[in-house]
Amino acid sequence: MRLTSTPCTRLANSPLSLLTIMSYPRLTTEQMLRKDQKTISTHGTKVAISAIYMDLEAFLQRSGLTADLHAFCQAHNCDVLVTMTIFFNTQNEPVRQLAIFCPHAALRMTICGVLERSHSPSLKLTPAPSTHPHLQAYLQGNTQVSRKKLLPLLQEALSAYFDSMKIPSGQPETEGVSREQADKELDRAGNSLVPGLSQDEEEPPLPPTPMNSLVDECPLDQGLPKLSAEVIFEKCSQISLSQSTAASLSKK
Template identity: 90%
Template sequence: MEDYLQGCRAALQEFRPLHVVLGNEACDLDSMVSALALAFYLAKVSPYDAALEEAVVEVLDHRPMEQKHCPPCHVCVELVGSCATLVTERILQGAPEILDGQTAALLHGTIILDCVNMDVKVGKATPKDSKYVEKLEALFPDLPKRNDIFDSLQKAKFDVSGLTTEQMLRKDQKTIFRQGTKVAISAIYMDLEAFLQRSGLIADLHAFCQAHSCDVLVTMTIFFNTHNEPVRQLAIFCPHAALRMTICGVLERSHSPSLKLTPAPSAHPHLQAYLQGNTQISRKKLLPLLQEALSAYFESMRIPSGQLETEGVCREQADRELDRAGNSLFPGLSQDEEEPPLPPTPMNSLVDECPLDQGLPKLSAEAIFEKCSQISQSQSATASLSTK
């Protein structure tokens, strides 16, 4: 592994053609080690099929694909506790002889950290995670004890000293986006009470939402108590009261899964805090509930049927007035040629990345030219009749 890493540095300095294996931008241990070990494996395997490498792209992940359509390549997605488990499986099945002690230690420690020391009560470790941890331990008996490596890595993972609030929120962040509304979900590795007491917190949260065009910021705090038991807490920050209340209501009432939320005191009017009784619900399992909450919010924003009828009468009267005004200006245009009404401006249309043109009538250059030609012909005909 050490020789391989030195070779990577040399390749970069010599500007040689190369392939890059990337994890996600959070650069957590699992992402970093999985990318590193997979790149090491790919560099060591026999290049007998090198002629095909330009046409082969692969996705290896342990989480469901969020895209509706899979990319046009081989996708391997298996729901295990750590992606490092899948990389270990790939190496041991494909070229076990290239696995050295250093790479094994990286993979072994990452799986143990991701699976919370293989604790059955936490529920993150799958049978496959346990299988490959045991295989690594059998192949390399000198690997550190599980408790020792877990405590060491856990301490490093939860060390947020020196980080600003913005850095803590960006360190491990996921986002969802629906109908112009963006929700950010950040993992914070400290007690929620201590986090809420940070100096200038609300101003920092406002600044973060503005900088990243977020309407809602959900933080899930994670830490371990004195009995080494995981503790999860939630905070929902959102200046829009109706949206915040809808999200909180969906999370509080959820039974599948049940978060077992208990409201916690908060002095900030735009922030609702909770103690999360069900510690097995991670952010990954929280995402579908947030999607459901957004759907419920947009459903509640629809106009009731009775109100729609009243507004429809007013709109028809206004349309008739506009028709008369338009026909007096351009008598050649028929009602069939009228443009459809524009939709209302979205709630958060003033933030960046908002697709304001969604739902607007699509105009091509040909359609505009044809419309102008009709107007010109209509005006010419009217002028000709007036002259006669």
């Protein structure tokens, strides 16, 4: 499947143009979502967060996207799929966008509500048009909020959702199931995974690095430094911001 010319045109003069074009050569939607993905889980509810380096508008125009998103969630046992799109506009300014896909209306509304009301950090979300059912799109005004900073907010949203599912005080218990039993079931489901992270987040240990006979220990014992596309984007964003500041000061 080929990408439309829209994202390539917008990225033509940006620091991430080569990265974006090389990252998605004829990739399927499922491959794009898995290329840079993290997951969190609470009480058995799993949220996948995928970073995609292109315009959200172009991504939402992909043929058969709704079916692809449903298939992705089913294949990877995800209840929610959060897509963070990142690119530079023609002025070399970073642009971030969000898309929340979740067939469960109550869960989707809870997550969107937490993200919209968040003040620490504030995402400064502006709803964007979308014709896809079960999907809420946003323009993220605060481009400094990366996926790393978004993860705690999503964890908070999951906690808020499960808190809202608990039976309020004074109301009758569900027939055949007490509140204590329901809480135990939720705790049992949550304890099956590492708190806050799904099992596929665990990385296998690196093999030991050969010792250097001239030093007490090898500097690579901790493994090679990790370099992801997200890190590259953050560095490019900082460089672009510093260049813009320097240019504005020189004009004064």
